[in-house]
Amino acid sequence: MKNLLSTETSPYLLQHAHNPVHWQPWGHAALQLAKELNKPILVSIGYSACHWCHVMERESFENDATAAIMNEHFINIKIDREERPDIDHIYMDAVQAITGSGGWPLNVFLTPEGKPFYGGTYFPPVPAHGRACWVDVLLSINKGWQERRTEMEEQAENLMSHLKKSNNFGLIKSNINIEVVKQTFSKNDVEIITKNLLHNADIKQGGFGKAPKFPQTFSINCLLQAAHFLGDKNALAHAELSLTKMLQGGIYDHLAGGLCRYSTDEEWLAPHFEKMLYDNALFITALSNAFLLTKKNVYKNAINHVCNFLFAEMKNINGGYYAAIDADSEGVEGKFYVWDKAEIDLILGNDADLYNQYYSVTENGNWEEKNILRVLTTLEEVANNFKIDIASAENIIIEGNKKLLYQRNKRIRPSTDDKILLGWNALLITAFCNAFAATQNRLYLEEAEALCTFLETKFVIKNEYYHTYKNCVAKYPAFLDDLAYLIEAYINLQEITAKEEYLHKAKNVAEQVFNNFFDEESGYFFFTTKKQTDVVLRKIEMYDGATPSANAVMAKNLYYLSIVFDKQKWKDGAFFMIDSLKTVILKHPSSFGNWAAQAINIGMGINEISVIGNNMTPLLYETLLEYIPNKILQSTSSISNMPLLNKKPIDKNALIYLCCNFECKPPIKSVKELLKCLEIT
Numbered sequence: 001m002k003n004l005l006s007t008e009t010s011p012y013l014l015q016h017a018h019n020p021v022h023w024q025p026w027g028h029a030a031l032q033l034a035k036e037l038n039k040p041i042l043v044s045i046g047y048s049a050c051h052w053c054h055v056m057e058r059e060s061f062e063n064d065a066t067a068a069i070m071n072e073h074f075i076n077i078k079i080d081r082e083e084r085p086d087i088d089h090i091y092m093d094a095v096q097a098i099t100g101s102g103g104w105p106l107n108v109f110l111t112p113e114g115k116p117f118y119g120g121t122y123f124p125p126v127p128a129h130g131r132a133c134w135v136d137v138l139l140s141i142n143k144g145w146q147e148r149r150t151e152m153e154e155q156a157e158n159l160m161s162h163l164k165k166s167n168n169f170g171l172i173k174s175n176i177n178i179e180v181v182k183q184t185f186s187k188n189d190v191e192i193i194t195k196n197l198l199h200n201a202d203i204k205q206g207g208f209g210k211a212p213k214f215p216q217t218f219s220i221n222c223l224l225q226a227a228h229f230l231g232d233k234n235a236l237a238h239a240e241l242s243l244t245k246m247l248q249g250g251i252y253d254h255l256a257g258g259l260c261r262y263s264t265d266e267e268w269l270a271p272h273f274e275k276m277l278y279d280n281a282l283f284i285t286a287l288s289n290a291f292l293l294t295k296k297n298v299y300k301n302a303i304n305h306v307c308n309f310l311f312a313e314m315k316n317i318n319g320g321y322y323a324a325i326d327a328d329s330e331g332v333e334g335k336f337y338v339w340d341k342a343e344i345d346l347i348l349g350n351d352a353d354l355y356n357q358y359y360s361v362t363e364n365g366n367w368e369e370k371n372i373l374r375v376l377t378t379l380e381e382v383a384n385n386f387k388i389d390i391a392s393a394e395n396i397i398i399e400g401n402k403k404l405l406y407q408r409n410k411r412i413r414p415s416t417d418d419k420i421l422l423g424w425n426a427l428l429i430t431a432f433c434n435a436f437a438a439t440q441n442r443l444y445l446e447e448a449e450a451l452c453t454f455l456e457t458k459f460v461i462k463n464e465y466y467h468t469y470k471n472c473v474a475k476y477p478a479f480l481d482d483l484a485y486l487i488e489a490y491i492n493l494q495e496i497t498a499k500e501e502y503l504h505k506a507k508n509v510a511e512q513v514f515n516n517f518f519d520e521e522s523g524y525f526f527f528t529t530k531k532q533t534d535v536v537l538r539k540i541e542m543y544d545g546a547t548p549s550a551n552a553v554m555a556k557n558l559y560y561l562s563i564v565f566d567k568q569k570w571k572d573g574a575f576f577m578i579d580s581l582k583t584v585i586l587k588h589p590s591s592f593g594n595w596a597a598q599a600i601n602i603g604m605g606i607n608e609i610s611v612i613g614n615n616m617t618p619l620l621y622e623t624l625l626e627y628i629p630n631k632i633l634q635s636t637s638s639i640s641n642m643p644l645l646n647k648k649p650i651d652k653n654a655l656i657y658l659c660c661n662f663e664c665k666p667p668i669k670s671v672k673e674l675l676k677c678l679e680i681t
Contacts, residue, residue, distance in 0.1 A: 001033075001071065009470040010080040011417045012048040016057065020067035023078040026087060028534060034075040034112040040145050040152075041110040042074040045081050045088050048417035049261075049274030049324040051333050052122045053105045058331075059125040060134045066125070069135060073142040074109075081106070082323055082421060083468050086479060086528045090537050093163055095119040109141050114536045115156035160536065167539050184579055185603035187230075193589045193596050194226040194235050200590060201238050205266050206245035208590060214262045215246060215279060217286040218544050218593025224289050225600045225629050236293075243290055246283075247302055250372035253337065254359065255405040257309030259283045260327075261546075269374055270367045273327040273334045273414070277314060277424045278547050280306055281431040288434035292627035303435050307444065310428070316420060319454035320469065321428055323421055326414035336414050338370035339404070347407055348400050354393060355400040358382045419470045422459045422478055425451060426485035427547070433492035437624040445496055452493060455486070465512075480527045480541070481550035483513050487557045498611075498620060498635035500642060503564055510561055510570075513554065523576050524551050542581070544593050551577065552594035559598070563608060563632050566643040578602065601630035605660050607678060610644050611635040613654025622671045623656070628678065 004024050005017040016023055024030035026043075034041045044061075046053030060066045070076050081088035081104065091108040094116035095101075101121070108119035118141060123134040132140075144152055197219050200208045207213045220239045227236030246252055249268025251260045259279050260271035284306050291299035314322045329336040341363050345352040355361070359373040366372060383393035432448035435441070458469045459478070466474035467482055490506035493499070516529040519540060526538040527550065542551055555577040562571035578585070578599055581592065589596040609631050611620045620635045634644050637654075648657060656668040658677055668674050 005078060009473060009475070010048075010083050010419060010468075011415065012046060012053075012080040012082075013078055015048060015054075016061065016078050019057065019061045020064050020071075021061050021076050022067075022071045023076050026077050026079050026084060026534070030075060030077050031112075031114060031534070034110075037075065038112065039073065039075050040141065041077060041112065041114065042070065043077045043079060043087075043091060043106075043108045043110060045079045045091065045106040045108070046104045047081050047324070048415065049276065049326045050104045051272055051274070051327045052103075054328055054331075056105050056122055056134075060123070063125070066135055066138075069138050069142075073138065073145075075112075080419075082417070083419070083476060085481070086532065086535055086539070089527060089539050089541065090163070090535060091116055091119065093166065093539075094159055095121070097159060097162055097166075111153055111156050115153075115160050117152045117156040117159060163537055167537065184582060185599045187603060189582075189586060190226060190229060190600050190603050192586050193222060193600060194230065194232055196587065197222055197226075197589050197596075198234060198238060202266065203238065203241075205268065206238070206242035207266075207268070208242075211266045212262050212264050213251075213266060213268065214546070215251075215259060215283060215286075216242075216590065216593070217282045218548065218597065219590050220286050221289055222589060222593055222596050222600060224286075224293055224627075225597060228293055228627055228629065229600065229604045239290065240294070243286065243299070243302075247298070248375035250367070250374045253309065254373045254375075255401050255408060256313065257305035257307075258313070259306070269372060271334075273337055275314075275325040276546070277310075277321055277323055277421070278427055280310060280314075281424065281427040282547075284431035285434045288431075288438040289627065289629070291438045292625065300439055303439060304441075307432075307435055311447075314416075316418070319450065320420035320458065321425055321451070322416050322418045323424060324417040326416070329412050329414040334367075334370075334372075336408065336411050338365075338367065338372055341365075341371060343407075344371075344404065347403050351396045351400055354382060354386050354396050357385065358393075358397055419468050420458075421468050421482075422455060422465065423467070423482040423485045423547070425455055426482065426489040429455075429489035430485070430492045433489075433496050436496050440621060440625070448489075448493060449497065452489065465509075477529050477531055479529075479550075480513065480517050480525050480554070481547060483509055483517075484525075484550040484553040484557060485548075487513075487561075488553055491557065491560055495633045496624060498616070498637075500634075500636070500640060503561070503634075503642070506557070507561055507565055510554075510557060523573065523580070525554055543591050544595075548594040549592070552592070552598065555595070556598045559602075559606070560632055563606070564634060564642060564644060575602075597629075604630050607631045608644055608659040609633045609674070610648065610657040611654055612645060612648050612657060613637065613651050615652070616654035619654045619656065619671070623674065626671060626675065 001022040003017060003019060003022050005013045008014060008025055079087055092102045092106060095106060095108060099120055103121045105122055108116050110116050123137055124131055125133055127133045208216050208219060220242050223235040223239040226232045245268050251263045251268045251271040258275050261274050261276050261279055262272060264270045284303055287299045287303045310321060327333050341361050344356060344361055348355050360366060360376050361371045379393055380390055383390045429448045429451050432444045436444040459466050459474050461474060465478035465483060467476040467478050487506045487509050490502045494502035517525040519526055524540050527541050528535060528538050542549055555574045558570040559574035578595060581595055585592045585595045585599050607630055611623060614637050616635050616637050636645050656674050658665045658668060658674060665677050
């Protein structure tokens with residue numbers, strides 16, 4: 001055997017292509033080899049921007065002696081979790097069941113049939129921090145396999161049984177008639193969701209819980225909904241506090257823009273410096289919602305800053321956006337992003353003192369004797385300290401950022417994971433649609449449509465969607481989240497462009513999802529298509545992770561499409577999916593944020609809004625500028641057979657039609673009138 005990763009396209013797999021470990025890519029060949037040689041399988045899962053993945057590679061996988069042990073006793077398979085999230089989900093569940101925790105790198109030992117029996121995350125080269133060393137683990141597993149194989153295989157069977165049971169998630173089975181399930185969420189439920197979200201809120205630093213802190217934009221969006229529907233000042237205050245603290249913290253790149261994956265501390269100071277496409281797409285959406293609700297320019301400015309970062313650093317020249325930017329450069333985490341005070345003093349000269357005070361830069365640094373730029377004061381306070389006006393202070397900061405960014409760009413950059421993922425790019429389309437609604441900048445509308453065309457061109461082969469694309473090759477059948485996010489993107493594109501074709505595309509993809517992913521027994525959707533044959537378990541994913549629950553997004557999509565295409569069966573199915581989870585949505589909204597968002601909208605009533613008339617675009621754009629999270633929006637300037645548009649006159653002056661709870665209002669001439677009607681409704 002030899003290392004076979006050199007022909008792969010994943011940057012993460014290619015990073016390991018020259019390891020002395022005989023890594024195999026996941027596939028039937030490697031699995032068959034394990035059976036033929038009667039060896040257990042070691043599956044090691046990570047991703048290119050994972051700091052501890054790099055550490056374990058340097059310490060163990062590049063070590064000849066360690067590699068020799070791995071090669072002798074195991075079939076070693078390397079997996080990029082972003083290429084194969086289906087496999088990652090299964091074995092992450094297994095490790096969490098074994099150890100009580102999970103993360104990456106994920107190292108799992110399997111029987112030759114692919115059934116897990118032991119695993120963990122990072123293992124050091126010598127015993128440390130209560131963790132067994134990697135070589136000891138390898139030798140122990142091999143000894144056990146030789147002497148107690150039957151016991152280990154029984155352990156694998158028991159673990160598989162546990163995984164299958166947990167996959168059911170207590171879902172209601174097919175003896176329930178989906179057609180009779182009715183909506184049971186109410187305003188009182190919205191209050192319960194809000195209360196439970198705020199129960200875990202960090203009222204000092206924003207966000208939720210203790211370190212490590214993730215953006216949790218789903219929870220923030222729910223709080224914005226609560227502020228809108230309930231007038232809940234605490235909900236709004238915490239949503240704004242959370243966004244503000246992130247924008248001020250080290251988790252945010254003050255020079256180039258962009259949000260890092262998470263903060264290692266409660267103050268948002270020290271991130272793991274990797275930047276993920278999905279985090280930034282979801283952050284744009286949260287910022288857009290915050291701007292629509294509050295009209296505060298700080299959010300609009302941040303939208304533009306993050307979008308500019310994506311254009312500059314994550315966009316492929318031929319279209320599509322890359323998956324991630326690494327945390328490490330020159331083998332050191334965060335080296336690209338941090339500063340010595342002396343370096344800033346030299347670059348900025350006389351302006352350095354003000355700049356350093358604003359960004360909390362000190363001689364001793366605030367992180368490992370270096371400085372991560374962050375804001376702990378206001379521009380007004382700094383301007384007063386230096387006895388200048390705010391405009392002058394702001395100009396010093398802006399020019400200082402430009403100068404530091406210019407110098408930073410001369411450094412050795414972190415590597416970029418340049419694969420392009422269907423689902424994450426679909427999330428970005430939705431983000432660009434939201435950014436356009438908030439800023440009315442046509443660049444975002446045009447970019448959303450261009451990205452959509454790219455995905456349709458590169459990810460579809462013979463009417464089949466694929467998950468990842470690189471070097472002109474699309475690989476792996478699309479997963480549920482890829483297609484759920486794509487449907488959502490089509491719906492959002494239709495709202496901002498008024499192009500009916502996007503809804504028909506959304507409907508077509510939804511039908512494919514039903515044909516290939518739907519589980520008749522539970523009423524939910526599997527993560528993998530029925531055509532996927534190389535996994536030991538088809539999972540039904542319910543929780544929000546770093547990205548939205550695909551089932552939650554499908555429920556939202558189906559409800560929306562059921563209205564615009566008058567498909568009662570889809571509406572019943574969407575209600576069933578959400579209503580069946582009501583208990584856990586109310587109790588644990590932070591883990592079910594996207595379910596909770598749709599539950600809130602249903603509880604407060606869905607508004608069906610149509611903008612119709614010859615000159616409807618200005619009225620549509622004005623409508624988009626309003627925060628109406630519980631809306632279904634269609635527009636047209638021509639005759640249409642769509643249920644919400646049909647039989648409505650095309651007048652010279654555009655009109656707004658509003659329906660809610662099976663009742664329609666008389667035609668409305670202005671957005672101001674619409675908002676009054678929504679208040680009454």
